[in-house]
Amino acid sequence: MKTQYEKYYVPEQSHWPIVGAVALFLIAVGSGLAVMQTAKQQGGIGFYVLILGIAVLLYMLFGWFKNVIDESQGGLYSAQMDRSFRQGMAWFIFSEVMFFMAFFGALFYARTFAVPWLGGDSNNAMTNEVLWPSFEAVWPLLNTPGGDETKAMGWQGLPLINTIILLTSSITLHCAHTAMEHGKRTQLKTMLALTIALGAIFLVLQGEEYVHAYQDLGLTLDSGIYGNTFFLLTGFHGMHVTLGTILLFVVFVRILKGHFSEEKHFAFQAAAWYWHFVDVVWLCLFVFVYVL
Amino acid sequence: MTTIAESHHHHHAPTGIKRWLFTTNHKDIGTLYLLFALLMFLTGGAMALVIRAELFQPGLQFVEPHFFNQMTTVHGLIMVFGAVMPAFTGLANWMIPMMIGAPDMALPRMNNWSFWILPFAFFILLMSLFMEGGGPAFGWTFYAPLSTTYSNDNTALFVFAVHIMGISSIMGAINVIVTIVNMRAPGMTYMKLPLFVWTWLITAFLLIAVMPVLAGAVTMVLTDKYFGTDFFNAAGGGDPVMFQHIFWFFGHPEVYIMILPAFGVISTIIPTFSRKKLFGYASMVYATASIAFLSFIVWAHHMFTTGMPLAGELFFMYSTMLISVPTGVKVFNWVATMWRGSISFEVPMLFSIAFIVLFTLGGFSGLMLAITPVDFQYHDTYFVVAHFHYVLVTGAVFSIMAGAYYWLPKWTGNMYHIGLAKAHFWLSLISVNILFFPMHFVGLAGMPRRIPDYALQFADFNALISIGGFAFGLSQLLFVAVVYKCAKGGQKVPAKVWDGAEGLEWEVDSPAPYHTFSEPPEVK
Ligand code: HEM
Numbered sequence: 001m002k003t004q005y006e007k008y009y010v011p012e013q014s015h016w017p018i019v020g021a022v023a024l025f026l027i028a029v030g031s032g033l034a035v036m037q038t039a040k041q042q043g044g045i046g047f048y049v050l051i052l053g054i055a056v057l058l059y060m061l062f063g064w065f066k067n068v069i070d071e072s073q074g075g076l077y078s079a080q081m082d083r084s085f086r087q088g089m090a091w092f093i094f095s096e097v098m099f100f101m102a103f104f105g106a107l108f109y110a111r112t113f114a115v116p117w118l119g120g121d122s123n124n125a126m127t128n129e130v131l132w133p134s135f136e137a138v139w140p141l142l143n144t145p146g147g148d149e150t151k152a153m154g155w156q157g158l159p160l161i162n163t164i165i166l167l168t169s170s171i172t173l174h175c176a177h178t179a180m181e182h183g184k185r186t187q188l189k190t191m192l193a194l195t196i197a198l199g200a201i202f203l204v205l206q207g208e209e210y211v212h213a214y215q216d217l218g219l220t221l222d223s224g225i226y227g228n229t230f231f232l233l234t235g236f237h238g239m240h241v242t243l244g245t246i247l248l249f250v251v252f253v254r255i256l257k258g259h260f261s262e263e264k265h266f267a268f269q270a271a272a273w274y275w276h277f278v279d280v281v282w283l284c285l286f287v288f289v290y291v292l
Numbered sequence: 293m294t295t296i297a298e299s300h301h302h303h304h305a306p307t308g309i310k311r312w313l314f315t316t317n318h319k320d321i322g323t324l325y326l327l328f329a330l331l332m333f334l335t336g337g338a339m340a341l342v343i344r345a346e347l348f349q350p351g352l353q354f355v356e357p358h359f360f361n362q363m364t365t366v367h368g369l370i371m372v373f374g375a376v377m378p379a380f381t382g383l384a385n386w387m388i389p390m391m392i393g394a395p396d397m398a399l400p401r402m403n404n405w406s407f408w409i410l411p412f413a414f415f416i417l418l419m420s421l422f423m424e425g426g427g428p429a430f431g432w433t434f435y436a437p438l439s440t441t442y443s444n445d446n447t448a449l450f451v452f453a454v455h456i457m458g459i460s461s462i463m464g465a466i467n468v469i470v471t472i473v474n475m476r477a478p479g480m481t482y483m484k485l486p487l488f489v490w491t492w493l494i495t496a497f498l499l500i501a502v503m504p505v506l507a508g509a510v511t512m513v514l515t516d517k518y519f520g521t522d523f524f525n526a527a528g529g530g531d532p533v534m535f536q537h538i539f540w541f542f543g544h545p546e547v548y549i550m551i552l553p554a555f556g557v558i559s560t561i562i563p564t565f566s567r568k569k570l571f572g573y574a575s576m577v578y579a580t581a582s583i584a585f586l587s588f589i590v591w592a593h594h595m596f597t598t599g600m601p602l603a604g605e606l607f608f609m610y611s612t613m614l615i616s617v618p619t620g621v622k623v624f625n626w627v628a629t630m631w632r633g634s635i636s637f638e639v640p641m642l643f644s645i646a647f648i649v650l651f652t653l654g655g656f657s658g659l660m661l662a663i664t665p666v667d668f669q670y671h672d673t674y675f676v677v678a679h680f681h682y683v684l685v686t687g688a689v690f691s692i693m694a695g696a697y698y699w700l701p702k703w704t705g706n707m708y709h710i711g712l713a714k715a716h717f718w719l720s721l722i723s724v725n726i727l728f729f730p731m732h733f734v735g736l737a738g739m740p741r742r743i744p745d746y747a748l749q750f751a752d753f754n755a756l757i758s759i760g761g762f763a764f765g766l767s768q769l770l771f772v773a774v775v776y777k778c779a780k781g782g783q784k785v786p787a788k789v790w791d792g793a794e795g796l797e798w799e800v801d802s803p804a805p806y807h808t809f810s811e812p813p814e815v816k
């Protein structure tokens with residue numbers, strides 16, 4: 001009863017990883033220098049190094065993914081390999097969840113502890129009395145202890161529209177997935193294109209919301225803990241939507257080229273998982289940042 | 293499947309620098325990690341010697357206080373992220389595929405990427421020491437406002453260096469988990485996994501869960517310092533104590549990331565040289581899992597003196613003490629494994645026994661620190677420094693040494709110079725205790741940590757500590773010599789190097805061939 005095992009594909013040497021390491025090095029040094037030079041308001045090479053790093057990273061991603069796609073199309077990947085990719089992607093998404101947890105944690109801590117304590121709650125009566133006598137603890141924190149003022153972002157306008165957009169996009173993406181599994185390529189293409197379009201619209205509206213916040217509300221990145229958590233949470237989310245849209249776009253191009261089959265479409269699935277994850281993050285954002 | 297078999301033909305070891313830069317081989321990458329860790333261990337060690345030279349006598353002798361602070365900070369960062377973690381990742385790379393009968397790690401190219409990020413990250417960190425304004429000087433814990441309001445201009449470089457280290461760790465951890473879950477040889481059920489594999493599985497989970505939180509913490513430091521946010525500033529509604537919560541939510545699991553693989557190594561070595569099966573295999577697995585779970589709910593034991601509400605103090609005191617239960621289970625099991633075994637004292641065993649005794653000592657001082665009211669006295673003194681050096685140096689580092697001496701013959705095919713290795717062990721054992729044991733006393737007497745000067749009454753002990761420090765540091769050069777000689781040549785060893793050893797890694801030749809288990813082995 002000796003069973004025949006499929007071979008696990010162990011790739012040959014590859015130069016892409018070291019190119020990727022150099023890219024991350026340039027990005028890290030470039031961002032560091034750029035931030036430092038901006039703070040000192042001097043010019044410098046920081047930004048150029050950063051852009052060079054991003055260029056190298058893109059070059060690496062193209063090359064590496066091209067290798068992987070060719071190997072996949074060449075039939076080198078076994079079912080076990082597919083599982084490795086799937087599990088890898090799932091754990092990557094888990095790490096992203098934990099990254100957002102840090103910022104949601106900060107929001108939670110500020111709302112339930114830091115701000116009330118500054119207002120004299122718990123055993124902090126003297127903190128309030130002596131250090132910040134005129135400070136009143138409310139959320140959203142529109143008047144900081146230091147005296148900054150701002151206005152709150154409501155949830156009814158753009159944020160609500162954006163929520164509906166993202167939710168719809170998750171549904172269209174799900175339809176695309178079902179279409180993929182049933183081999184309906186036209187439906188797959190329409191639904192996926194629709195999803196990408198919705199993602200792009202979301203990003204445009206989010207940009208408009210930021211303009212509104214800065215120009216009409218005076219709500220900026222540095223207007224106290226409310227503005228801090230608002231912009232970092234929505235900002236990182238926006239970056240993830242951008243990445244998700246790009247991923248879906250790449251998958252779309254591959255579909256146009258006739259890649260993927262009813263059973264084997266890991267790249268599509270990975271991008272879809274990522275998209276659903278970004279969607280769930282938005283729902284949490286909508287509830288905890290905007291509504292409550 | 294024939295195509296694949298063909299593309300495997302020319303899979304012999306490539307040569308030259310390209311072998312190391314482009315490699316996808318888990319053994320090559322393991323070697324790279326281990327050598328990098330050794331290099332960082334010596335670099336961080338040199339910084340420790342600067343610290344000990346300054347503290348040899350009271351008063352300021354050799355370095356400026358600001359430079360002293362950079363030394364304590366970068367020493368800590370290098371030892372944690374550059375020495376201990378990469379060393380364990382190196383062991384994982386070398387051993388896990390062989391232990392579970394897999395042809396390689398699950399994602400070999402990503403494995404290479406994970407490694408090569410590290411030298412660049414540490415290059416950035418070390419480079420900042422030579423820039424105007426200097427490197428990070430706020431302690432490896434980079435508490436706000438030290439790292440925000442009061443840090444030097446180069447802090448952004450520290451932030452991004454930590455970011456890419458984190459990317460490296462996360463990718464490495466994903467690789468470990470996927471390898472273990474997906475690549476086990478048929479018949480290698482979970483409860484047959486060697487304990488080193490189990491502990492790494494759980495460690496990798498911890499890494500994926502907390503490294504992103506560290507990334508969040510450094511990001512908030514960055515925006516607070518450079519972009520006007522107030523996460524850690526009360527004037528804007530934030531709170532500097534919030535930094536400590538976020539940091540230690542990462543930081544406490546992090547210390548278990550550095551000790552769980554050590555538990556795995558020790559659980560492998562003790563049975564070999566006691567010639568008995570490990571006592572309580574299943575309880576070891578459950579203990580590891582419960583330690584990992586508990587490590588998420590004890591973080592504020594580092595913050596007892598920050599003025600938390602009483603309920604918080606109590607909760608974190610009791611949850612911390614709970615951790616000593618599964619830890620005690622482990623120590624009990626190791627001792628019970630040795631009980632009535634036919635023990636022999638080869639070098640790996642010597643390090644393992646020293647580990648059991650001295651790590652337990654560190655656990656005891658941890659228990660003392662866990663008692664909230666007394667921690668008000670111990671906190672931020674040398675007592676804490678003594679505690680974590682016992683668990684990290686005589687714990688994590690000793691286990692790495694034990695693992696290196698255990699598997700070195702398998703890696704190189706040669707037995708190392710046993711006399712030199714024993715000299716390394718005894719010199720390390722004696723000097724490490726001269727180095728760290730007196731720290732308990734000066735700590736209890738009130739000597740604060742991270743200060744370049746101290747009151748006169750601490751002078752004698754500090755001189756002694758510094759002598760121990762230099763002796764320990766220099767003894768490690770013996771280790772370098774042993775490894776170097778062993779790589780060059782020596783007495784050839786058989787596949788099964790140690791007669792009591794068990795596991796798949798002993799069924800392949802020594803040195804292990806470039807590719808092992810291209811066909812999954814039979815596991816009984
Ligand atoms: C029985 C188990 C343990 C207990 C109860 C325990 C308890 C504690 C407590 C309460 C502190 C805070 C002391 C203070 O700052 O006042 C502490 C610090 C520390 N512990 Fe442990 N510990 C244990 C095991 C470990 C292990 C296994 C490691 C690492 C391998 C470790 C590494 C550290 C480090 C690095 C610090 C100091 C961090 C810093 O402030 O720089 N501990 N421990």
Ligand SMILES: [Cu+2]
Nearest residue numbers: 544547593594
């Ligand atoms: Cu801790």
